[in-house]
Amino acid sequence: MSKVKCAVIGLGMGKFHAQSFLENEDAEIVGLADVNPDLLAETGKRFEVEALFSDYREMLDSVKPDLVTVALPNFLHEEVVVDALDSGSHVLCEKPLAMKLEQGERMREAAIRAGRQLGVNLSYRFTPAGRALKALVDDGFLGEAYHAYTRWTRCDGFPKFGGWFGQKKLSGGGPLIDLGVHRIDLAMWLMGSPTPVTVSGVTHHRIGVERAKIENKAFDVEDFASGVVRFDNGASLILEASWGGYQEKKEDMHTRVMGDKGCLIHQNIGESYDFEGRFVKTEGGQLLRGEVVVSDQGVTDSYGEMVACLKEDRPFSVTVEDGMRIQRVLDGLYASAESGCEVSFEKPVMSHTA
Ligand SMILES: NC(=O)c1ccc[n+]([C@@H]2O[C@H](COP(=O)([O-])OP(=O)(O)OC[C@H]3O[C@@H](n4cnc5c(N)ncnc54)[C@H](O)[C@@H]3O)[C@@H](O)[C@H]2O)c1
Numbered sequence: 001m002s003k004v005k006c007a008v009i010g011l012g013m014g015k016f017h018a019q020s021f022l023e024n025e026d027a028e029i030v031g032l033a034d035v036n037p038d039l040l041a042e043t044g045k046r047f048e049v050e051a052l053f054s055d056y057r058e059m060l061d062s063v064k065p066d067l068v069t070v071a072l073p074n075f076l077h078e079e080v081v082v083d084a085l086d087s088g089s090h091v092l093c094e095k096p097l098a099m100k101l102e103q104g105e106r107m108r109e110a111a112i113r114a115g116r117q118l119g120v121n122l123s124y125r126f127t128p129a130g131r132a133l134k135a136l137v138d139d140g141f142l143g144e145a146y147h148a149y150t151r152w153t154r155c156d157g158f159p160k161f162g163g164w165f166g167q168k169k170l171s172g173g174g175p176l177i178d179l180g181v182h183r184i185d186l187a188m189w190l191m192g193s194p195t196p197v198t199v200s201g202v203t204h205h206r207i208g209v210e211r212a213k214i215e216n217k218a219f220d221v222e223d224f225a226s227g228v229v230r231f232d233n234g235a236s237l238i239l240e241a242s243w244g245g246y247q248e249k250k251e252d253m254h255t256r257v258m259g260d261k262g263c264l265i266h267q268n269i270g271e272s273y274d275f276e277g278r279f280v281k282t283e284g285g286q287l288l289r290g291e292v293v294v295s296d297q298g299v300t301d302s303y304g305e306m307v308a309c310l311k312e313d314r315p316f317s318v319t320v321e322d323g324m325r326i327q328r329v330l331d332g333l334y335a336s337a338e339s340g341c342e343v344s345f346e347k348p349v350m351s352h353t354a
Contacts (some may be wrong), residue, residue, distance in 0.1 A: 095121050
């Protein structure tokens with residue numbers, strides 16, 4: 001394969017996909033699709049792409065991309081991903097993989113049927129800090145990971161209030177499925193991908209629903225969620241996700257994984273989307289704390305990594321099974337929040353991918 005022919009469907013977050021492809025000498029943007037004509041024209045102009053489509057199926061038929069990235073509202077992921085796979089493209093789907101596990105199962109079947117890769121954009125694994133921490137984990141830094149705490153909380157960060165994000169039938173849920181998905185995935189990945197066996201979740205609807213009444217907008221999802229996950233190896237995970245609520249930082253992302261030999265932390269710097277890695281360990285009887293050395297040398301983002309995988313004919317690291325494993329946790333947390341009871345998973349979801 002010379003250059004990987006890439007197409008993007010959905011040009012909100014999808015603009016970042018296109019930007020990455022534009023800067024990648026192994027990639028070529030062969031088409032962009034969005035139902036918003038102004039956004040489509042403006043994005044086409046910005047990235048100097050002439051093959052613009054309001055109907056993504058027309059794009060799949062006419063430009064035959066090697067890789068399609070899907071950055072659409074969550075309720076469209078299944079249908080569009082399956083269409084793209086059926087048309088012969090590999091696919092990188094935005095997180096969350098789907099709104100429910102059954103949809104993920106059908107997406108996985110479509111990938112197997114088509115013999116194509118289906119990756120999930122759990123993009124925080126690709127941050128330089130995330131990679132540096134994973135390298136330490138793989139090197140045995142933590143010993144045995146037995147507990148993690150993970151959060152992404154905002155004090156006032158409702159995405160596009162009144163739009164699809166806040167409507168359960170279009171999004172699948174609120175900040176838990178939107179933000180929590182990233183931090184739960186990061187924590188479980190750094191814990192060595194143990195298998196979840198039970199979850200207990202709580203959701204709160206304190207701010208968004210009231211605001212929607214005043215502004216006469218649609219909103220029926222939680223604005224805060226918390227939960228506990230137990231794993232088959234006895235490890236535990238505590239999580240929080242919010243779009244709104246009283247707290248000091250506007251944007252607060254923090255994941256701490258504790259092992260019997262040390263502790264690793266991935267967090268945003270200040271209120272930014274820049275990340276640092278930190279460690280705590282003992283050496284010679286002394287407690288040591290510090291910053292993990294992070295280098296962005298040779299680090300690609302998830303889009304660049306997917307292009308490299310296709311060029312070199314190797315699997316992308318974040319698979320549909322990874323997306324499904326998180327989806328099962330999210331589904332369980334929502335079910336638990338609704339019933340007020342712990343949810344137990346009868347059988348583990350597929351094999352681990354560390
Ligand atoms: N990985 C990340 O960090 C990250 C960040 C932001 C969003 N996301 C995910 O990306 C996805 C999209 O989120 P967003 O913020 O870009 O939403 P958005 O609403 O800003 O953008 C969605 C775009 O899809 C277009 N669209 C809707 N229906 C379409 C159709 N049938 N065909 C073609 N285009 C269509 C809309 O016109 C819009 O431009 C979501 O799944 C979200 O969770 C991921």
